[in-house]
Amino acid sequence: MGSHPDLATEASGLVKTFGKVRAVDGIDLSVRTGGVYGFLGPNGAGKTTAIRVLATLLPPDGGGARVLGHDIVREANAVRGRVSLTGQFASVDEDLTGMENLVLLGRLLGYPRTQAKKRAGELLDAFGLTDAAGRQVKTYSGGMRRRLDVAASIVVRPDLIFLDEPTTGLDPRSRNQVWDIVRALVSTGTTVLLTTQYLDEADQLADRIAVIDHGKIIAEGTSGELKASIGSGALHVRLLDPGQRGDAERLLAETLGVAVHLDSDPAALSARISDTERVAHALAQLSRSGVVVTHFALGQPSLDEVFLALTGHPAEADDDATEENAA
Amino acid sequence: MTTTPTMPPQTGVDETLRAALVSRTRPPRASALSASLTFGWRALLKIKHVPEQLFDVTAFPIMMTLMFTYLFGGALAGSTGEYLQYLLPGILVMTVAMITMYTGFNLNTDISKGVFDRFRSLPIWRPAALVGALLGDVVRYTLASMMVIVLGVIMGFRPAGGVIGVLLSVALLLVFAFSLAWVWAAVGLVVRTPNSVMGVSMMILFPLTFGSNVFVDPKTMPGWLEAFVGVNPITHLVAAVRGLMSGTVPATRIGWVLVACAVLVAVFAPLTMRLYRTKR
Ligand SMILES: Nc1ncnc2c1ncn2[C@@H]1O[C@H](COP(=O)(O)OP(=O)(O)OP(=O)(O)O)[C@@H](O)[C@H]1O
Ligand SMILES: [Mg+2]
Numbered sequence: 001m002g003s004h005p006d007l008a009t010e011a012s013g014l015v016k017t018f019g020k021v022r023a024v025d026g027i028d029l030s031v032r033t034g035g036v037y038g039f040l041g042p043n044g045a046g047k048t049t050a051i052r053v054l055a056t057l058l059p060p061d062g063g064g065a066r067v068l069g070h071d072i073v074r075e076a077n078a079v080r081g082r083v084s085l086t087g088q089f090a091s092v093d094e095d096l097t098g099m100e101n102l103v104l105l106g107r108l109l110g111y112p113r114t115q116a117k118k119r120a121g122e123l124l125d126a127f128g129l130t131d132a133a134g135r136q137v138k139t140y141s142g143g144m145r146r147r148l149d150v151a152a153s154i155v156v157r158p159d160l161i162f163l164d165e166p167t168t169g170l171d172p173r174s175r176n177q178v179w180d181i182v183r184a185l186v187s188t189g190t191t192v193l194l195t196t197q198y199l200d201e202a203d204q205l206a207d208r209i210a211v212i213d214h215g216k217i218i219a220e221g222t223s224g225e226l227k228a229s230i231g232s233g234a235l236h237v238r239l240l241d242p243g244q245r246g247d248a249e250r251l252l253a254e255t256l257g258v259a260v261h262l263d264s265d266p267a268a269l270s271a272r273i274s275d276t277e278r279v280a281h282a283l284a285q286l287s288r289s290g291v292v293v294t295h296f297a298l299g300q301p302s303l304d305e306v307f308l309a310l311t312g313h314p315a316e317a318d319d320d321a322t323e324e325n326a327a
Numbered sequence: 328m329t330t331t332p333t334m335p336p337q338t339g340v341d342e343t344l345r346a347a348l349v350s351r352t353r354p355p356r357a358s359a360l361s362a363s364l365t366f367g368w369r370a371l372l373k374i375k376h377v378p379e380q381l382f383d384v385t386a387f388p389i390m391m392t393l394m395f396t397y398l399f400g401g402a403l404a405g406s407t408g409e410y411l412q413y414l415l416p417g418i419l420v421m422t423v424a425m426i427t428m429y430t431g432f433n434l435n436t437d438i439s440k441g442v443f444d445r446f447r448s449l450p451i452w453r454p455a456a457l458v459g460a461l462l463g464d465v466v467r468y469t470l471a472s473m474m475v476i477v478l479g480v481i482m483g484f485r486p487a488g489g490v491i492g493v494l495l496s497v498a499l500l501l502v503f504a505f506s507l508a509w510v511w512a513a514v515g516l517v518v519r520t521p522n523s524v525m526g527v528s529m530m531i532l533f534p535l536t537f538g539s540n541v542f543v544d545p546k547t548m549p550g551w552l553e554a555f556v557g558v559n560p561i562t563h564l565v566a567a568v569r570g571l572m573s574g575t576v577p578a579t580r581i582g583w584v585l586v587a588c589a590v591l592v593a594v595f596a597p598l599t600m601r602l603y604r605t606k607r
Contacts, residue, residue, distance in 0.1 A: 056448065084448065085445065085448045087444050087445065089440070089441045091440075092441075096376065107357065107368075108455075110355050112354075136376060187345065188348040
């Protein structure tokens, strides 16, 4: 594999297996330096495993990868010197205080004691944790813990940072705080490689997105490109009378010219559409035929819809449930 | 780096945040020693924040000391005071030997949380996390030893070897505990949960500490048991500690203890390091 100076990460045919599970199943990747690169995928897709291999925590079982030009196996220590990892589950010491956690990492990274303390104070301040600095981390809220976790990853600002599901489980406010941190990181020159289960998050943050499923990258591109590939959005319709769903399905399919999806809610249907202009026409057609619509929405495609379009199976399905659908 | 990321000028990004993030010179890598000492410091912080660990394991030996001395002391050695002179060094060894299993327990806890991943992703001398934890544990052993000795002195324990004898025996004990802790570190890397570390360690430590000369002179035991007790390193350690505390220098016993330490470290330190490197 030839190395390319502008690439933060490049992988070819990367494989990691756990017994019979092929958690990462032949990933080819090339991530440019600068900006945010997103791994988007449902539970069990292999996001965490891919990141742990790239961050040198797991040896690959096949293929290879270079991170910032260094081979992840032969030059693992050089990689570790330039990247940092914020794991999916808080990777700070719960028994210690926020301050102690950061000083600990500062010392391990080579700062003398006073500088480590100064740096820790600076980071706690920047992440709005000064008041909690002297408290044990086990008393922190989810959002505070996550911020401390990210702070711990940038005691020395890395050239590349891996963030594994940085916002899963956070409320909207905490999530926005983490997004701001990610943007600030990028603006100061760090490349961010993050994983997420939310299309919305990938959309907001990532310059490029790789959609991962069953250990494989099934689509890659900017969020615009991905959305274009699956149509411009979805029409969601809710009926007053579930009994009319059959009629509604037929009418929508005729006017929109696309397949209509029956949701689990017996009164709801949705359709992926490529042409928004026909929507008004379709709704008019419904009312003319006496189908009463209580609610309709024209939305961006959800992750579920992206998955449906790309793989033919819904995103929330877990490994075992999907084998029969995966064509 | 020569590339300029195509990011628009950021709006709304907090200035303190940006200031904390802007590029800075990287400190030189931490030396192996400094990284190990830093991990040792972490272990001390743990003792400070979670002192229960220390009391859990010392409460039991304290109970044993009180019970054995006052209940059986008279019967076993003629008087409680005399029995205490015999028992206390043994209890001291037993206490510290029991505490060593927390090394494996803590290591396993770290792994089951995410902290371990973070440490392993740092550009540091890899064994530092283990060496540091073991060094920190030495402080734990010292504190526990002090507690047991102070209790003994209060109850009437008077070591003929004086302060020097006590210090020497504690030093020997610490060397042994440090060596034994490698065994539990290896166990901590192999088994799944912190509680099973405890289970496995107990299963080994109980026969080792009770099947020794901690409580009674092995001469009264059946031959097969006496043979086991005779080769048990705990027996040698207890005898050595007893000797040092009573003012003699039991060189052969000390020699055997050091041989046992060397064997434990030679076998388990490399094994543990191997397990640590290849973990998951
Ligand atoms: N240590 C392990 N041992 C065995 N199997 C594993 C291990 N780690 C992951 N797996 C399996 O590998 C597959 C991918 O898991 P991974 O954690 O990488 O997914 P993920 O995309 O991060 O999912 P999530 O969104 O739930 O975090 C899953 O089927 C998982 O069960
Ligand atoms: Mg994951």
